[in-house]
Amino acid sequence: MKINITPPRHYSDFYLHTKTKKYLKGEYNKLKAWNVFEGERKGYYLYITKRNIQIELIDNGKETVNDIERYLEFLFCNQYIGVSFEGNDNVHLEMKKVKCFYL
16 A cells, blocks of 8 residues: 655755654665665655655554654644555544645
8 A cells, every 4th residue: 555645845855855864763764765765663665756755555554554643743743745545545644733635
């Protein structure tokens, strides 16, 4: 399953990369990653492109979804983001500090 995130317009690619590197502190993310980041316990992968973040869920358990919610709240606190789901619509993100509109 894939989750596509559209960040606010004023977020640059460099800002997204540096904030993601601060949040995801795995060995893979420090050495090899520029566009692809590995989530905690290898439950998901992030792919950052220009004007888009794509999250590939490997394990759609509650812990993995909570990790994704914390990451998005860290990155987009008090901002509007666009969210679309590809594949499975059973996962719903419940974030308190981020305002979402679903595509």
